[in-house]
Amino acid sequence: MLDETIKNYVKTLDLAERNKSLKIVGCVGAADGVTRRLLELGFTAGQHVKILATSIKKKVFLVEVRGYVLSVRASLLCRVQVE
Amino acid sequence: MRDVLLVGNPNAGKTTLFNSLTKSTEHTGNWHGVTVDTKKKLFSFQGEEFGIIDTPGIYSLCPLSFEEKVAVETLQKNFDKKVVNICDNNNLQRNLYLTLCLLEEGFDVVLAINEIDKKNIFKVDCQKLSAALGIDVVYVNAEKGDGLDDLKKILCQKEVKNKRNVVLPYVAELKAKMEKSQFFDEKTIKNAKKNDLFQKNDVFFENICALKAYEKDENFFKKQNVDEKIVFSKVPQNSVEILAKARYDFIDKILEGCAKRTNDVYGHSKLDRFVLNKWLAFPIFVCVLAFAFYLTFFSVGAFLSDALGNLLDLIAKPILSSVKAHFGQGFLFDLLNVAIFGGVSTVLSFLPQIALLFFFLSVLEDTGYMSRIAFIFEDILGRIGLSGKSVYTLLMGFGCSTSAIMTSRNMDDKNAKTKTAILCPYMSCSAKIPIYTVVGGAFFGAKNIFVILGLYFLGVVVAILISKILDATVLKSKNQTFILEFPPYRSTSLKRAGIVLWKNVKEFLLRVGSIMISMNVIVWLFSSFSFSFEYVAQGQGVSILEQVGRFLTPIFAPLGFGNWAIISSLLAGIVAKEVVVSSIAMFNGIDSGATKLLSASLLLPTSAVFFSSRASVLSFLVFCLLYTPCIASVSMLRYEIGRKWTILSILIQLFVAYVVAFVIYQLAFAFEIFGFWQIFAIILAILCVFSAFFVIFRKIKKKKTCAHCFGCDGKCHLK
Numbered sequence: 001m002l003d004e005t006i007k008n009y010v011k012t013l014d015l016a017e018r019n020k021s022l023k024i025v026g027c028v029g030a031a032d033g034v035t036r037r038l039l040e041l042g043f044t045a046g047q048h049v050k051i052l053a054t055s056i057k058k059k060v061f062l063v064e065v066r067g068y069v070l071s072v073r074a075s076l077l078c079r080v081q082v083e
Numbered sequence: 084m085r086d087v088l089l090v091g092n093p094n095a096g097k098t099t100l101f102n103s104l105t106k107s108t109e110h111t112g113n114w115h116g117v118t119v120d121t122k123k124k125l126f127s128f129q130g131e132e133f134g135i136i137d138t139p140g141i142y143s144l145c146p147l148s149f150e151e152k153v154a155v156e157t158l159q160k161n162f163d164k165k166v167v168n169i170c171d172n173n174n175l176q177r178n179l180y181l182t183l184c185l186l187e188e189g190f191d192v193v194l195a196i197n198e199i200d201k202k203n204i205f206k207v208d209c210q211k212l213s214a215a216l217g218i219d220v221v222y223v224n225a226e227k228g229d230g231l232d233d234l235k236k237i238l239c240q241k242e243v244k245n246k247r248n249v250v251l252p253y254v255a256e257l258k259a260k261m262e263k264s265q266f267f268d269e270k271t272i273k274n275a276k277k278n279d280l281f282q283k284n285d286v287f288f289e290n291i292c293a294l295k296a297y298e299k300d301e302n303f304f305k306k307q308n309v310d311e312k313i314v315f316s317k318v319p320q321n322s323v324e325i326l327a328k329a330r331y332d333f334i335d336k337i338l339e340g341c342a343k344r345t346n347d348v349y350g351h352s353k354l355d356r357f358v359l360n361k362w363l364a365f366p367i368f369v370c371v372l373a374f375a376f377y378l379t380f381f382s383v384g385a386f387l388s389d390a391l392g393n394l395l396d397l398i399a400k401p402i403l404s405s406v407k408a409h410f411g412q413g414f415l416f417d418l419l420n421v422a423i424f425g426g427v428s429t430v431l432s433f434l435p436q437i438a439l440l441f442f443f444l445s446v447l448e449d450t451g452y453m454s455r456i457a458f459i460f461e462d463i464l465g466r467i468g469l470s471g472k473s474v475y476t477l478l479m480g481f482g483c484s485t486s487a488i489m490t491s492r493n494m495d496d497k498n499a500k501t502k503t504a505i506l507c508p509y510m511s512c513s514a515k516i517p518i519y520t521v522v523g524g525a526f527f528g529a530k531n532i533f534v535i536l537g538l539y540f541l542g543v544v545v546a547i548l549i550s551k552i553l554d555a556t557v558l559k560s561k562n563q564t565f566i567l568e569f570p571p572y573r574s575t576s577l578k579r580a581g582i583v584l585w586k587n588v589k590e591f592l593l594r595v596g597s598i599m600i601s602m603n604v605i606v607w608l609f610s611s612f613s614f615s616f617e618y619v620a621q622g623q624g625v626s627i628l629e630q631v632g633r634f635l636t637p638i639f640a641p642l643g644f645g646n647w648a649i650i651s652s653l654l655a656g657i658v659a660k661e662v663v664v665s666s667i668a669m670f671n672g673i674d675s676g677a678t679k680l681l682s683a684s685l686l687l688p689t690s691a692v693f694f695s696s697r698a699s700v701l702s703f704l705v706f707c708l709l710y711t712p713c714i715a716s717v718s719m720l721r722y723e724i725g726r727k728w729t730i731l732s733i734l735i736q737l738f739v740a741y742v743v744a745f746v747i748y749q750l751a752f753a754f755e756i757f758g759f760w761q762i763f764a765i766i767l768a769i770l771c772v773f774s775a776f777f778v779i780f781r782k783i784k785k786k787k788t789c790a791h792c793f794g795c796d797g798k799c800h801l802k
Contacts (some may be wrong), residue, residue, distance in 0.1 A: 031299045031323045033147045034564050039327035040142045041566065042177055046328075052351060056361045057462040060471070060565065066331075067204065068174050069350035069569040071458045071471070076564060 013080040014061065018051045022082035029079040042066035043080050084125070084132040087238055088161055090154065090185070091169035092178050093140025094570055096197040100169055100225035101137040104235075108582045109137065110486075112448035113570045116140065116475070116493035119150040121157050128235040136161070139493075142177075143184045145298060147564065148495045162190070165238060169195045169225070173204040173349045173571075175342065179334045186216065187254060187294055189287065193237050194220040198229075200571070204345050211341030226576070250290060253329040258293040261317050297326040350569035355455070364459045371452070373536070375443035379436055380520065380535055387435030388520075392678055395428040414618065421669050422607035423600060429668045429681055430661045431595055433517045438588050440513050444482045445583040449575040453478070454567055461565055467547055468554030470494060470565050473503040477546070480510030481539075482587075484716040488723055498558040501724045502550055505732045508712035509546035511539050514660035517678075518707050521664050525682035526700045534701070538708050545709060545739060594659060602662045606655050607669055642706060642741070643699030643748040648691035653706070659713045667692045698751035702744045709740035 010025055024047045027035050042065045043049070052069065053062040061077055063070050091097045093115040102109055105124035111117060122137045138157050139150035146152040158166070168185060170178035175196070185192050194216065196207055213220040219237045223230035295303040296314045299322065304311035319325060338344075357363050378384060403424065407416055447453055453475055461471030472493055479487035488507045494500035511519075519538060523531040554560060609628040613619050619626050625633075631654075632647025639645050648670040656663035664681075670691035671684040684690045694700045711717070711733050720729040753762050 026321065027324055031321075033145065036145055036298070036323055036327075037142065037147055037564065037566060039324055040145075040180060042180075042331065044324065044328040044331050047331075053355065053359050055359075055458060055462045056364070059465060060458055060461040062355075062359070062458065062569065064348055064351065066176050067344070067348055068177065069348060071454070071461070071565070071567045071569060073461070073465070073565040076566065 010081050010083050012078040013049060013051070013063070013082050014074040014077040016049075016051050016082055018054065021048045021050050023048055025081040025083050027079050028081055034076055035079055038072075038076065038079060041070060049080070049082060084134050085238075086123075086134045086136060086161060086164045088158060088164050088166045089135055089137050089169065090158060090166055090181070091140060092142060092171065092174070092181060094568060095140065095169050095171040095178060096199055096225040097140065097169050098137055100167075100195065100197065100223065101135060103225055103228045103231060104135055108586055110583075111579065112445075112453070113451045113573050115454065115568050115570075116148075116150060116472070116490070117448075119490055119492040120153060129239060131239055133238060135167075141181065143181060144188065145300060148493055149497075149500065150492045153492075158185075158190070164191075166190045166192050167195050167234070167238070168192050169197050169223075172196050172198050172207070172222075173200060175205045175207065175344075176331070176334050176338065179338075180330055182216065182218075183251065183330050183333065186218070186251060188291060192218045193234070194218055195223045195230075195234055196220065198222060198224045199226070200573070202345075202347070204347050204349055205338075205342050206344075207342045212337065215337040215341060250287075251333065253333050254290050254294060257297055257326065257329060258290060260319075261293055261296070294326065297322040299323055350571050352572050354572060358452070358455050359458060368456060368459060371447075375440075375447075376536065376539070377532070379439040379443065380516070381532055384436040384439050385520075387439075388432050388678070391435060392428070392432035395424075395432060399424040399428060417611070418604070418607065421672060422603045427595055427599055427603060427665055429521070429673065429678060430517050430599060430665050432678060433520065433661075434588065434591060436516050436520070437513045437591055438584050440516070441482050441587040442580060442584055444479065445580055446575050447478070449573060449579065451570040451572045454569050457567055458569075465565070467550040468499065468558070468560040469503060469506075469550055470496070470499055471567065472565065473499070473506075476503050476507060477510050477543075480507040480512060482513055484508050484510070484512045484712050485719045488716060488719045491723060495564045496560050499560045501728055502553050502558050502560070504720060504724050505553070505728065505735070506546040506550055508716055508732075508736060509542045509549070509709065511542045511708055512660065512712075514713065515707060517661060517664040519704060521667070521678050521681050522685060522694075522700060523704055524678070525685040526694065526697050534704065538704055541705065541743075542708055545743065549735065549739065594661070598659050599661055599665060602655060602658050603665050603669065606651070606662070606666050610651070610670065641748070642744045643696070643702045643752070644694065644706075646692065649694075649703065652692065653710070656707070657711055657714065659715075660707070663707060696752070696755060698748050698755055701751050702748035705747045706740050706744040709736060709743055711736055711740075 012028075013022070013024075016022055024043055024045055026045045027038055027043060029035055047065060050064040051061050052064055054060065059074050060071055061074060063072055063077070089097050089101055094113065094117075098109050098111045098118050101107070101122070101124070102111065105126045107124055109118075109122060116139070118137060118139045120139065123134055124137075125132055125134050127133065136157065138154040141151050141154045144155055144158070146155045166185060168182050170182065182192060182194060194212070196209070207220075207222075209220040209222060219240075221230055221233045221237060223234055292307075292314075296318045299311075299315055299318075301311045304314055315322075358367060403416070403420055406419055410416060447456075456478070457471035457474045460474050464471055464473055473491075475493070476487050476490045479490055484507050487510070488504045491500050491504040491507070494503060519535045520531070523534045527534050606628065610626045611618060612627060613624045614627055614630065617624055628651045629647050632651045635650045636645045636647055639650055644650075648667070652663045652666035652670065655666045667685075668681050671681065672691075673681045673684060685692060685694055687693060694703065712720075717729060717733065720732060724732075750762065750766075
């Protein structure tokens, strides 16, 4: 029951709404260079993130994290879980 | 002399500080990844000489792209040197992450906080931060040169060769959390002791091993002859995340005590609502480029070019008349008149246009618009196997292909890097401006602006098609990591714009003074002497160049310019593209810098270089746009992507240039004969048939895509 609630509550950042502040739960996926880079850039658990804009085809997102702005591919943002 | 390393995050101001310290003019810009290689220069302070090494930007000591590897390898090779870690004051948290990585590995770090903008997001108490980190901290303004003396004084202090006794609090905590069983067996430590890195302090070595285990750094353990799988089993599964969080928590904790921050978001601007708007982004981009090209090729650029041409004419005439009076009209007069003044001054008159193009590119770099362009184009470029980062390289290609090819190093994926470098020469470089203006201007007059814009557009279209083909065949890109920091909008510094202009003008003048003059003399000699070494400049025989040109004429006849002089100028253009126009001027006997005179000569059937129709002119311009790049670009390609791909790239370019020029010539010729509307209707009908086939084919082979993410080919872990 609790798992079900968490499953509904937690989603990946690429599915998040624009201009809504969300809290990072963690990074999922392989412990490869890409996950490491996302963490180095500040996508760590407990931080707040916000999607500021998306590209025309919604394949790239403009994300605010730790007080600065990054553009990241959606295929990478799906590794960041938010609540 | 003591070496000092300059490291920091991308776009933190490393090269700006390097320029201020060494009084040099290395390339800088307001975007991620301007520096792609290391540079070393000297400066002295209080009688002591320092060698400062500038490195490409890094976020940590785990590199992802090629230029990051260069920086990390340089750091590892210079482990015992002082490291100046430059941090952007507006993004201190993220910048300090690298500082911690350096401190963890025992580097002797000096922290230089760079005040880039007037409004700083962080206000730091340097003394408190220095006490918290246990290193020297100094405020600098890399551009204005403020605080440089303080930094130099710190650099004068002796290097601390062993900073390894300083253990950051979270490192000990993380190590304690690891499973107690020893993974550092005796063999490992014995091996490590042989290594210079870990000579003295075993506790420090153990700490590093613990951190590398948390970071899951396979290369580190392979170097130490340790089975990384055993080590990784001792740390939690999400160890990478735990380590990153521990570092950021430590940064937050120390900044709480020694820094205040405003609520501004760094890199975010209200202007982005328009610049990145899905309906306005492309029109704005097209308007910006069209405005820059209009000012470069017409209005201001054309006016300045004409003025310089007339000035060069005024200078050349008295010199030539005095040579004629003293030596008569012989070999020396011909050499000066045709090879030096005729050819070189024609190209020299384009200096204002080339300088203007570089000025606009530098404005684009400084304002921060480059990163916005990368964002806008990521969707499109992703589909042809490139990354938004390729935009930098390709836009730089409009200036100079050689330097643009070098910037392809900021790609993460090797195939994407190779592809971007191969596509660079298709972007029409500034050296081709004289060809378009002189040859196109003669036949199209005021409408030449559309021809020039069309050529630039054609180059981009051909590059897209080639990228698509390469991506589908031999250079398939993996799922690329497009992560790009957004810099804030900044105004162009007049000082920097001046430096960029002067550097490019100097480079152009050097090219004109060295390669072009020597190449013109060679071309003139080959066009003035026969195989039996007889002087045939007065039309008394067939020159070497004419014989070779005539031999190649049948190959180029289907393209509409089967003329030995045109072919010879194309051959000479392989050395440098500017030589094409100077060779044409030589062949047509133009003895002044006036481009109008040269353009007029192309219309005369008696000239050596003569175009019979507009179709052949278009075909020639297209061939010039697409054929082999200059020797400097080829050697840079060889350096960046290797011999095999360079040869293949040249062959592809020759083939594409020939085919496209042939198609353009045949189409333009058909337009001239049958009229525009008839040919337009035929092309439209053919396109309709092809589109119908394409739609049917797509429906049959409709691909299944993942609903959760992009580009996983159905193997998504989120399913």
